Amino acid sequence: MTERWPLRRARCRIIMIRVVMRGAPCLKRGMTEITIALLLFLAPLAYSPGPGNMFFAANGARFGFRATVPANVGYHLATVLLTIAIGLGFDWISRAAPLFLTITRYAGAAYILYLAFGLARAGVLADDSEARPAGVVDGAVVLLLNPKAYLIIALMFTQFTGATDMTHTAFVLWVALLFTLNNAVAFSLYAALGDGMTVKWRSPESARMLNLTFAIILSAVAVWMLVA
Template sequence: MPDLSTLVMFSSASVLLALAPGPDNIFVLTQSALKGKLVGLVVTMGLCTGLLVHTSAVVLGAAVIFQTSALAFHALKYIGAGYLLYLAWHAFRAGATRVDSQQTQEISLWRYYVRGIIMNVTNPKVSIFFLAFLPQFTNPDRGSLSLQLIVLGLLFIVATFVVFGAISLLAATLGQLLAKSDRLQILLNRVAGTVFVGLALKLATAER
């Protein structure tokens, strides 16, 4: 197990990294503002589930594939970019909706959870980041490296959930104010669509 000082240092770094603007927290922000805090929290849970996949990949060594194989890296990133463009298309077509609608709460939550997973898993740079970041805080003298990586991965997920959850709550408050105007809500959908297009272009042009 990592020692206490390592865990504190790693947790602090994880919080700062979660706060840094990136595709995942921007996605949480836009979805929370448009659909409410519940949807934002569900998206956050989906993103954190995706981080479990990346943690497992690092532990199993699968992340090395995306670092060493250009074909695998480009295939996954184009899948992710395509999915972001799909989300952008839906955002541009969306009209005004009520944030607290029963339909959104009962029917769409699973869809938003899966959307969060896909957003995270289809970004190969997350796997490469985990492969580069997590091992820096391991120590062979502290026991099983696999166990240390699992503990660090779980800590990163907890830090991400706390930060993204806070973003969800803050963005949802803004979204409730905007939702009083159908015109502003449609404008917010257009802004979200533009953000998705920008994220897709950034992912599609990313290099290892």
């Protein structure tokens, strides 16, 4: 039977990588498999409404897509640096506090379920954008004050560390690159959608439908994290 949820397929790929790696540490498909699994893991999180993409959607709606580029650059420069910093210290944290992995998994699942519940009850996106286009520094500050970003970074390393034959440093750099590019595409899309918003997008019925869809996806992510 064909699986209905891409996240379930991502989980199967992670398990397959870990099993095969034990007997074939030099497997060349390691990077391909981990890349696919990471993207399937990140896609629902990056494209679901959150502090980051809602920030860019609001700015895109008020000032236009081009005006969001400086903030996008600032946000993702901060993203790649923060991801590398956390990733390089993650192995030490895991060794020093083994419970950190379990705590992060359960805390992350609870937080994502909380986001899903909020989305399911949400209505129309509020227009709370600033009076001027956000700049590079504004984008970086949004990332640094975004708890969802810290949580997702920790969850990535919780789920995928040790799942490939790459060295830890190479793995961290690769994860940082994938995470940053995936977010950049998602946030650019939200900014473009904000720029082209119509009355239909602002209607309560359309907003509820979009939020309910993302709520279902996020709930699936949370359940997957609990059973992984």
